[in-house]
Every structure is written in structure tokens, then in C-alpha cells.
Amino acid sequence: MTEKQEKILQAALQLFAQEGFHATSTSKVAKKAGVSEGLIFRHFGNKEGLLQAILEEGENRLKSLFVEIVMEPDPKEVIRKTIEMTNKIDVSDYDFWKLQFKLKWELEISGDKKMEPLNMALTNAFRKLNYESPELEAQLLILFIDGLGSAVLKGSKLNPDQMIQLLLKKYKI
Amino acid sequence: MTEKQEKILQAALQLFAQEGFHATSTSKVAKKAGVSEGLIFRHFGNKEGLLQAILEEGENRLKSLFVEIVMEPDPKEVIRKTIEMTNKIDVSDYDFWKLQFKLKWELEISGDKKMEPLNMALTNAFRKLNYESPELEAQLLILFIDGLGSAVLKGSKLNPDQMIQLLLKKYKI
Amino acid sequence: MTEKQEKILQAALQLFAQEGFHATSTSKVAKKAGVSEGLIFRHFGNKEGLLQAILEEGENRLKSLFVEIVMEPDPKEVIRKTIEMTNKIDVSDYDFWKLQFKLKWELEISGDKKMEPLNMALTNAFRKLNYESPELEAQLLILFIDGLGSAVLKGSKLNPDQMIQLLLKKYKI
Amino acid sequence: MTEKQEKILQAALQLFAQEGFHATSTSKVAKKAGVSEGLIFRHFGNKEGLLQAILEEGENRLKSLFVEIVMEPDPKEVIRKTIEMTNKIDVSDYDFWKLQFKLKWELEISGDKKMEPLNMALTNAFRKLNYESPELEAQLLILFIDGLGSAVLKGSKLNPDQMIQLLLKKYKI
DNA sequence: AATGAATGAGGGTTCATTCAT
DNA sequence: AATGAATGAACCCTCATTCAT
Structure with missing residues (x-):
């Protein structure tokens, strides 16, 4: 689990919790995590995978x-x-x-x-x-x-x- | 409240309830209601307005x-x-x-x-x-x-x- | 078949023929047709549908x-x-x-x-x-x-x- | 020509031939060759270079x-x-x-x-x-x-x- | 030589909304 | 009141490529 992976999970958790899963775009997660959007998909496959994690x-x-x-x-x-x-x-x-x-x-x-x-x-x-x-x-x-x-x-x-x-x-x- | 308005509300209610607000597109609502998508906006202003109704x-x-x-x-x-x-x-x-x-x-x-x-x-x-x-x-x-x-x-x-x-x-x- | 539909087909034909199907992006087709990209999907469903047409x-x-x-x-x-x-x-x-x-x-x-x-x-x-x-x-x-x-x-x-x-x-x- | 270079060429040949050049991603080639994606670029510069080879x-x-x-x-x-x-x-x-x-x-x-x-x-x-x-x-x-x-x-x-x-x-x- | 994390641009597609009719 | 064509922004995701290790 790299540092950026943690950052992504943290950002996603916060946004999903506050705005909801569908209302949170992967680009918003990336921005909040300070990470390129593509990285989310490299590590978690897709948005659903991010949620599962x-x-x-x-x-x-x-x-x-x-x-x-x-x-x-x-x-x-x-x-x-x-x-x-x-x-x-x-x-x-x-x-x-x-x-x-x-x-x-x-x-x-x-x-x-x-x-x-x-x-x-x-x-x-x-x-x-x-x-x-x-x-x-x-x-x-x-x-x-x-x-x-x-x-x-x-x-x-x-x-x-x-x-x-x-x-x-x-x-x- | 015209007949089509009722149809829209009914369809929206069902879809919003089953799939959630964000996961339901206005086009899905229109299709289910058997109505043109534009009509939703004519009657309820926007998606939020539909929800409010x-x-x-x-x-x-x-x-x-x-x-x-x-x-x-x-x-x-x-x-x-x-x-x-x-x-x-x-x-x-x-x-x-x-x-x-x-x-x-x-x-x-x-x-x-x-x-x-x-x-x-x-x-x-x-x-x-x-x-x-x-x-x-x-x-x-x-x-x-x-x-x-x-x-x-x-x-x-x-x-x-x-x-x-x-x-x-x-x-x- | 509206005028814009024709424009799209024409542009797609030209680009697909010249550059190939995979090498031609839908955005390129839209630009060449002088049309919004979304319209392609409204009329033809997806890129494949455009090709089929x-x-x-x-x-x-x-x-x-x-x-x-x-x-x-x-x-x-x-x-x-x-x-x-x-x-x-x-x-x-x-x-x-x-x-x-x-x-x-x-x-x-x-x-x-x-x-x-x-x-x-x-x-x-x-x-x-x-x-x-x-x-x-x-x-x-x-x-x-x-x-x-x-x-x-x-x-x-x-x-x-x-x-x-x-x-x-x-x-x- | 190292063993891995051969593997890459072999995989690329097969994929390019079966799916086409544009439809084949470098990542697919890397996976099929059992090699990291970066290696392709180390050896062949870019995707075009791979094709030329x-x-x-x-x-x-x-x-x-x-x-x-x-x-x-x-x-x-x-x-x-x-x-x-x-x-x-x-x-x-x-x-x-x-x-x-x-x-x-x-x-x-x-x-x-x-x-x-x-x-x-x-x-x-x-x-x-x-x-x-x-x-x-x-x-x-x-x-x-x-x-x-x-x-x-x-x-x-x-x-x-x-x-x-x-x-x-x-x-x- | 070789990896795998990381990126930015662009991919196809869906969206809510507007407008002419 | 009602339609359906049309839009532009945003969507999720994949791409070729780079770079530190």
C-alpha cells in the first residue's frame, strides 16, 4: 500500500461519506487526494473497486x-x-x-x-x-x-x- | 396536475426509490413515464424540482x-x-x-x-x-x-x- | 434523417476511410461535422452504431x-x-x-x-x-x-x- | 536481441495481426509478453518503434x-x-x-x-x-x-x- | 536491463438542460 | 402542453509515455 494509495482511500472515504457514492466523481477524489485521476484506476480497477477497498x-x-x-x-x-x-x-x-x-x-x-x-x-x-x-x-x-x-x-x-x-x-x- | 405530470411523478418516485436520486437520469424517468424528456423540465424546472414535488x-x-x-x-x-x-x-x-x-x-x-x-x-x-x-x-x-x-x-x-x-x-x- | 445526421455520416465516412475506425475519435467526427459530440450518440447510440449506419x-x-x-x-x-x-x-x-x-x-x-x-x-x-x-x-x-x-x-x-x-x-x- | 525483446516482438506481432495496431494497447502487449510495460519503451522507444521493428x-x-x-x-x-x-x-x-x-x-x-x-x-x-x-x-x-x-x-x-x-x-x- | 508507480491527454459515453417547432 | 433535436460539461476509464528505483 503506497502513500498515494492511502491518500486516495482517505479522500474517497471522506467524499463518499459526505456527498454519496454516485455524487462523487473520480476526478474529485483525485483532486482531493492530490493525485492523477488515472492512478485511481491503476490501483483499484474502477470506481466500484475503490469503494470495495x-x-x-x-x-x-x-x-x-x-x-x-x-x-x-x-x-x-x-x-x-x-x-x-x-x-x-x-x-x-x-x-x-x-x-x-x-x-x-x-x-x-x-x-x-x-x-x-x-x-x-x-x-x-x-x-x-x-x-x-x-x-x-x-x-x-x-x-x-x-x-x-x-x-x-x-x-x-x-x-x-x-x-x-x-x-x-x-x-x- | 395533468395526466402526464402524474405519470412523471409516478415514474420518478419509483426510480428514485429503487435506484436513488443521483443514479436515476431524467431520460430514464421520461422513458418510464412515456413522455418526452423536455416535458419534465417544462413542468418541474429541473431535476431538483421534480424531487421537491x-x-x-x-x-x-x-x-x-x-x-x-x-x-x-x-x-x-x-x-x-x-x-x-x-x-x-x-x-x-x-x-x-x-x-x-x-x-x-x-x-x-x-x-x-x-x-x-x-x-x-x-x-x-x-x-x-x-x-x-x-x-x-x-x-x-x-x-x-x-x-x-x-x-x-x-x-x-x-x-x-x-x-x-x-x-x-x-x-x- | 435530419441535416445534422447527414453531416455526421458524411464526416464519419471521410474520417473512417482516411484514418481508420479506431484511429478516428468521435470528437474528431463531431468537430468535422460541425456538431456537438453528444449528438452522435443520440442518433447512432455509439461509435459502432455510427459505423453500422x-x-x-x-x-x-x-x-x-x-x-x-x-x-x-x-x-x-x-x-x-x-x-x-x-x-x-x-x-x-x-x-x-x-x-x-x-x-x-x-x-x-x-x-x-x-x-x-x-x-x-x-x-x-x-x-x-x-x-x-x-x-x-x-x-x-x-x-x-x-x-x-x-x-x-x-x-x-x-x-x-x-x-x-x-x-x-x-x-x- | 535479448530474450525479453523477442517476447515483446512476438506478442506484439500476434496482437497487432489479430486486433490491429490501434486496437492493441501497449499494456496488452506487455501483459502478453510477460514483461513490464516500461520495457517496451526502453527497447523500442515508442509504440511506432515497436511496429517498425x-x-x-x-x-x-x-x-x-x-x-x-x-x-x-x-x-x-x-x-x-x-x-x-x-x-x-x-x-x-x-x-x-x-x-x-x-x-x-x-x-x-x-x-x-x-x-x-x-x-x-x-x-x-x-x-x-x-x-x-x-x-x-x-x-x-x-x-x-x-x-x-x-x-x-x-x-x-x-x-x-x-x-x-x-x-x-x-x-x- | 527491468520494474511498477505515476501522469496528462484523450477515449467513448451519459448527463441535465435548452430551444425551435 | 408537448416534442425531439441539440448542446456542453462532466462522467468513468484507457492510453502511450516517463521516471525513480
């Missing part, structure tokens, strides 16, 4: 976010960590996460699959805590954190910390 | 969805109706709602403002029911219905009816 | 060149007219015919099929004249007019009229 | 094809060898000869000059045999073998052996 890194980051939760034995802790997940996101990674959400809509990339490990960890946790419908409860919680992340990234005025506190209380944690 | 109708539909909730005096009913809102969506309107969600991300159109009446109705309801933080509770519930709608429209496998039942139980309704 | 006219012209020969009852006349065919080509049509020959090589478009009616007419003529191998004789004569046309169009110094006289004498016509 | 070898091969004919004292033998020339072409050299014909059209390289020695040899032969117009007869025969080679290389269905027999008979050889 970014997304691949995305899956890795998501996995490393999940690993702590999935490995946690205490069910209450699983739920707590899940709820607090959105707070773990570094501000410098906003563009990155924004892109993930954006693409789910712009390119109809389903996020279900990626969430599966989290889903299972939560289902297990709720089962251990004797919730009536552990699967449903897991889905509901995922719905919440997805919604919370979504709201935060879209710049909603909602205060995530308060929301997290409220949720923790509701789950008696 | 669709969105305006969107706000109206949203308002009419909300009106029942906002007018409801019984706070428990307000919450129940809110939770069951997603079930009220007709399958034939899927494209329409999909577009609304899609655009929030593709064009960074905040949905906060549109949700304000619902937000206030819910806040009021929770206050009447002596919830500790009615504002937060309202936001949380909105988060939920937003997440649920989002999941359904993206074709998630999750069962909305079960989810609604679970929620109703949680709110003791 | 030219070639279609080619087949028609070829057919009308053949018709006199194919309809001729006197076998000697068939042969004579075939031999003299190259002389029938108008100087203003040089570009057109050059393109036909050029493409046979540049794009590997076989000319065999187009020559079939002429082939049959000649075979018949040679058979009536009791030549030993009429099919072969027909092919040989086609080889000759193809070669002669080719030489003339490539700007060879060879004198076609003398060549034609020589041939006529050989076939005793 | 191939063509130079072409002239040599042509000369060596002609030498037998030009050196032949018996006029009848001169004619026979000329007519049978196309049969002398090795199948493994098809690409090479195809390229020669192709370029005559794609790049407007006249073949007249290269044919001069053959032309003179034939003229002489016909003169010795007391043909009326030896120059014309020479040109005509060249026209034939050019056409025959052309047809064979373009993959025509015509049977070259039969054609050669027919010609030999016509020239009473």
Missing part, C-alpha cells in the same frame, strides 16, 4: 468492535456494552461510519449479515437472563443502536449519552 | 399519518398508535416511503423537523403518564419506529408484528 | 452495382460488366469504397457473403460458356476485381483501364 | 521469399514460382503475413515498393515469353497473388490449391 476495511473495523461484546461471558455486560457501543465510536471515524450507513441505502447493501454475530451474542444474553423472547429482544436492541447510530451520524440534536442512560435503566443495568 | 407530497402524507396520533387525547393510545404506525403503511406505498428514508441519507435531508409534531405528542403522552424523562422517552420511541420502518423497507427478515407486540408489552399497553 | 448504406450501393450484372442474360456481357465494374466507381465515392476495403481488414468483416450474388452470376456465365471449372473461374475473376479495386483505392500507380483491356482480351470479349 | 523483419522475409524467383533464369519457372508463392507460406507465419496486409490498409503503407523486385522479374519473364504487354502482365499476376494471399489470410473458403492449378493452366505452365 474502503468497505473491506469497514468489515474489519466492525468485527473488532463486536469482538469485545461477543467474547463477554456476563450477559448483563453484553447488553451494556452493546448499548454503549455508539459511544465507542471515535469522532475521527465519523466519515467511515457515515459511509457504512449511507451505502446501506444508496446501494442497497444489507447490513443484516454483518450484524449476525452481535445478534447471536445478544440472543444468548437475553436467554440467560430469562427474557421471554430472546431473539426478538436481541433484534429490538439492535434496532435501537442502529437507530441511535443513525441519528448521531446524521447530526440529529438528540443527546446520545442521555439516551444510553435511559436504555441502561430500562434494561436494569 | 415528490417530497412535498411526502410531507402531506406524513402529516396525515400523524394527525390521528396528535389528535388522540388518551396518552396510552398515543403510544399504541405510534408503535403500530409502521403497520399502517400500505404495501403499494413502499416506494414512497423507501424514497423518504433513502433521501435522508443520500441528500442529507434531516427528518427531525418533520417528526416534531409526533415528538411533541409523544412527549406530552409520556408526561401525562408520569414517565421520568418524557422528552427522552419520546425520542427513544421515535428512534424505534424509524429503525423499524427502515428495517422493513430495506427488506430485513425481521417480523414487524412480533416486534410491535413486544414493544406494546414493554410499554404496558 | 455507414455500412448499411454500403450494402445497398453494392447491391445496386451488382444488379445490372446479375440481371444480364448474355454470359459474355456478365463477364465484361464485372471486369469493367471498377471503372464504374465515381471518384466522389472513393471514401466510401475505401472504407469498405479498410474495414474488411481492420474489423475482420468478411466480404464473402456480400459477393455471393456476383459469384453465382459469374459461375453461371462461365458454365454457359463451357468453361471447365466455372466456380473457380468465378472466384478468380472476383479475386481480380477485388485486387484491382484495392490497388486503385490504395493509390497504386497502376493504370486500371489498361488492366481492364488486358483482362477483356484474355477472356476474349 | 516488426515491419523490418517483414521486409527481410519478403526479400527471402522473392530471392528464389528473382534468381530464376527460366521465365516459365519465374511465373510458376510466383503463382505457387502463397503455398509456400507456413501456417505458423500467418500472423506475420496477416499483419503485413492489415497494415497496408490501417496505416496506408503502400506495398508497391516492396513488390518492385518481383515486378521486374515477372516483367522480364513475360518479355522473354513474347507476351504483348509484359509490364501489364506482371502487374496482373501480382494483383492475383496479392488477392489470393489476401483471401487466404482473411479466412475465405476459397481453395488456394485449386486456384493455383487454374492459374498455372491459364499461363500454360
Whole structure:
């Protein structure tokens, strides 16, 4: 991975996240990266390939976010960590996460699959805590954190910390 | 509103919802509507104008969805109706709602403002029911219905009816 | 067929014939035709389509060149007219015919099929004249007019009229 | 001439012959040759230089094809060898000869000059045999073998052996 | 000798938009 | 109101070529 390749990825990430995939031209990416447009295609094949390169890194980051939760034995802790997940996101990674959400809509990339490990960890946790419908409860919680992340990234005025506190209380944690 | 205008709006709605705003060319819209491309510009000024026309109708539909909730005096009913809102969506309107969600991300159109009446109705309801933080509770519930709608429209496998039942139980309704 | 469409075809024919298909850019065609580049694609779909449009006219012209020969009852006349065919080509049509020959090589478009009616007419003529191998004789004569046309169009110094006289004498016509 | 230079020439020959000069990119040549693209320019200066290198070898091969004919004292033998020339072409050299014909059209390289020695040899032969117009007869025969080679290389269905027999008979050889 | 990163110009094509009819 | 020809800018991408290593 040369220095210019990194520059391209960085510029593309930022622009895709801010303006969207289709609304970002490869020439804009090149200009922002301080690189000739042709270089993008030499390294990533085509615009789609550039996107894939970014997304691949995305899956890795998501996995490393999940690993702590999935490995946690205490069910209450699983739920707590899940709820607090959105707070773990570094501000410098906003563009990155924004892109993930954006693409789910712009390119109809389903996020279900990626969430599966989290889903299972939560289902297990709720089962251990004797919730009536552990699967449903897991889905509901995922719905919440997805919604919370979504709201935060879209710049909603909602205060995530308060929301997290409220949720923790509701789950008696 | 002539017949051809309707045809254009219909075609645009479908295409914008399915492929996205930027990925849909005006020529595709014209072809699908069975209309000359120029006519789109005659009637809606430009591509953006076409979008606005669709969105305006969107706000109206949203308002009419909300009106029942906002007018409801019984706070428990307000919450129940809110939770069951997603079930009220007709399958034939899927494209329409999909577009609304899609655009929030593709064009960074905040949905906060549109949700304000619902937000206030819910806040009021929770206050009447002596919830500790009615504002937060309202936001949380909105988060939920937003997440649920989002999941359904993206074709998630999750069962909305079960989810609604679970929620109703949680709110003791 | 609008006026500008004609202009495009004319310019393309000239450039394709002179520089070759691949060596001619659509922008060059547009400039020469005094037309915006986009118009080419509106009317002909793509560069290939533009070529096809030219070639279609080619087949028609070829057919009308053949018709006199194919309809001729006197076998000697068939042969004579075939031999003299190259002389029938108008100087203003040089570009057109050059393109036909050029493409046979540049794009590997076989000319065999187009020559079939002429082939049959000649075979018949040679058979009536009791030549030993009429099919072969027909092919040989086609080889000759193809070669002669080719030489003339490539700007060879060879004198076609003398060549034609020589041939006529050989076939005793 | 290093091993890699040979590889490049070989690959270029094949590609130029099959796809044409303009339609073949230097990168394709490099890939086929298993060589870095830069090396092509190190060795041959530019794409044109690469072509020239191939063509130079072409002239040599042509000369060596002609030498037998030009050196032949018996006029009848001169004619026979000329007519049978196309049969002398090795199948493994098809690409090479195809390229020669192709370029005559794609790049407007006249073949007249290269044919001069053959032309003179034939003229002489016909003169010795007391043909009326030896120059014309020479040109005509060249026209034939050019056409025959052309047809064979373009993959025509015509049977070259039969054609050669027919010609030999016509020239009473 | 050989590589592979890098470039700038140009490739074909699509786009939103305008205009005469 | 409606068409369809026409445009120019921008699109993604490929090209031949250069250069540091």
C-alpha cells in the first residue's frame, strides 16, 4: 500500500461519506487526494473497486468492535456494552461510519449479515437472563443502536449519552 | 396536475426509490413515464424540482399519518398508535416511503423537523403518564419506529408484528 | 434523417476511410461535422452504431452495382460488366469504397457473403460458356476485381483501364 | 536481441495481426509478453518503434521469399514460382503475413515498393515469353497473388490449391 | 536491463438542460 | 402542453509515455 494509495482511500472515504457514492466523481477524489485521476484506476480497477477497498476495511473495523461484546461471558455486560457501543465510536471515524450507513441505502447493501454475530451474542444474553423472547429482544436492541447510530451520524440534536442512560435503566443495568 | 405530470411523478418516485436520486437520469424517468424528456423540465424546472414535488407530497402524507396520533387525547393510545404506525403503511406505498428514508441519507435531508409534531405528542403522552424523562422517552420511541420502518423497507427478515407486540408489552399497553 | 445526421455520416465516412475506425475519435467526427459530440450518440447510440449506419448504406450501393450484372442474360456481357465494374466507381465515392476495403481488414468483416450474388452470376456465365471449372473461374475473376479495386483505392500507380483491356482480351470479349 | 525483446516482438506481432495496431494497447502487449510495460519503451522507444521493428523483419522475409524467383533464369519457372508463392507460406507465419496486409490498409503503407523486385522479374519473364504487354502482365499476376494471399489470410473458403492449378493452366505452365 | 508507480491527454459515453417547432 | 433535436460539461476509464528505483 503506497502513500498515494492511502491518500486516495482517505479522500474517497471522506467524499463518499459526505456527498454519496454516485455524487462523487473520480476526478474529485483525485483532486482531493492530490493525485492523477488515472492512478485511481491503476490501483483499484474502477470506481466500484475503490469503494470495495474502503468497505473491506469497514468489515474489519466492525468485527473488532463486536469482538469485545461477543467474547463477554456476563450477559448483563453484553447488553451494556452493546448499548454503549455508539459511544465507542471515535469522532475521527465519523466519515467511515457515515459511509457504512449511507451505502446501506444508496446501494442497497444489507447490513443484516454483518450484524449476525452481535445478534447471536445478544440472543444468548437475553436467554440467560430469562427474557421471554430472546431473539426478538436481541433484534429490538439492535434496532435501537442502529437507530441511535443513525441519528448521531446524521447530526440529529438528540443527546446520545442521555439516551444510553435511559436504555441502561430500562434494561436494569 | 395533468395526466402526464402524474405519470412523471409516478415514474420518478419509483426510480428514485429503487435506484436513488443521483443514479436515476431524467431520460430514464421520461422513458418510464412515456413522455418526452423536455416535458419534465417544462413542468418541474429541473431535476431538483421534480424531487421537491415528490417530497412535498411526502410531507402531506406524513402529516396525515400523524394527525390521528396528535389528535388522540388518551396518552396510552398515543403510544399504541405510534408503535403500530409502521403497520399502517400500505404495501403499494413502499416506494414512497423507501424514497423518504433513502433521501435522508443520500441528500442529507434531516427528518427531525418533520417528526416534531409526533415528538411533541409523544412527549406530552409520556408526561401525562408520569414517565421520568418524557422528552427522552419520546425520542427513544421515535428512534424505534424509524429503525423499524427502515428495517422493513430495506427488506430485513425481521417480523414487524412480533416486534410491535413486544414493544406494546414493554410499554404496558 | 435530419441535416445534422447527414453531416455526421458524411464526416464519419471521410474520417473512417482516411484514418481508420479506431484511429478516428468521435470528437474528431463531431468537430468535422460541425456538431456537438453528444449528438452522435443520440442518433447512432455509439461509435459502432455510427459505423453500422455507414455500412448499411454500403450494402445497398453494392447491391445496386451488382444488379445490372446479375440481371444480364448474355454470359459474355456478365463477364465484361464485372471486369469493367471498377471503372464504374465515381471518384466522389472513393471514401466510401475505401472504407469498405479498410474495414474488411481492420474489423475482420468478411466480404464473402456480400459477393455471393456476383459469384453465382459469374459461375453461371462461365458454365454457359463451357468453361471447365466455372466456380473457380468465378472466384478468380472476383479475386481480380477485388485486387484491382484495392490497388486503385490504395493509390497504386497502376493504370486500371489498361488492366481492364488486358483482362477483356484474355477472356476474349 | 535479448530474450525479453523477442517476447515483446512476438506478442506484439500476434496482437497487432489479430486486433490491429490501434486496437492493441501497449499494456496488452506487455501483459502478453510477460514483461513490464516500461520495457517496451526502453527497447523500442515508442509504440511506432515497436511496429517498425516488426515491419523490418517483414521486409527481410519478403526479400527471402522473392530471392528464389528473382534468381530464376527460366521465365516459365519465374511465373510458376510466383503463382505457387502463397503455398509456400507456413501456417505458423500467418500472423506475420496477416499483419503485413492489415497494415497496408490501417496505416496506408503502400506495398508497391516492396513488390518492385518481383515486378521486374515477372516483367522480364513475360518479355522473354513474347507476351504483348509484359509490364501489364506482371502487374496482373501480382494483383492475383496479392488477392489470393489476401483471401487466404482473411479466412475465405476459397481453395488456394485449386486456384493455383487454374492459374498455372491459364499461363500454360 | 527491468520494474511498477505515476501522469496528462484523450477515449467513448451519459448527463441535465435548452430551444425551435 | 408537448416534442425531439441539440448542446456542453462532466462522467468513468484507457492510453502511450516517463521516471525513480
